Amino acid sequence: PEGISQKNFRKRIVQWSRIADIYGLDSLRHSTTCKERSAECRYQLVARVLAGESQKSVAISAGIDSGLLSKWVQTYKIKGYEGLNLKKGRKSKKEANVSKKFKPTDLTPSEREELIRLRAETEYLKSGE
Known part of the structure; x- marks a missing residue:
């Protein structure tokens, strides 16, 4: 198809073949309803990945x-x-504006020291290869 590479x-x-092998051809049909998964269900899937x-x-x-x-x-x-x-649904305008204005906090001195140490260690390991 136009707009997609042959590799993709x-x-x-x-991927479709694997899904069809596991769940059957009906699993490839687009569902007419959206499955609403609970936070617990999402967590179980995330935990498996982690x-x-x-x-x-x-x-799959x-x-x-x-x-x-x-x-x-x-x-x-x-x-x-x-x-x-x-x-469900879109964020309110207030929520959207708050998330755009989010700025990460500055590093503490101990975090900054650890960052410097880890960067130096990474450079050392790269130069040794």
Whole structure:
């Protein structure tokens, strides 16, 4: 198809084939309703990824897109369990403006020292290879 590379197209076909093998051809049909997953369900999937399973295998077994699972994992890493309680619909204008103005806090002196030490260690390891 136009607008998609041959490599990505083949990856998508392989993914569809795996899903069809596991769940049958009906699983490839677009559902007419959206599955609403609870925060606990999302957490269980995220926990499997954090425990070492691949995102693709967890996503295929759950019947969701791996990009969506990746988004949940990132949200969990940043906001914790509460970040998995997703609200339906758009954010209000007030919420949207607050999130745009978010600025990270400055590093503490001990965090800054650790950052400098880790950067120096990384440079040392790179130069030794």
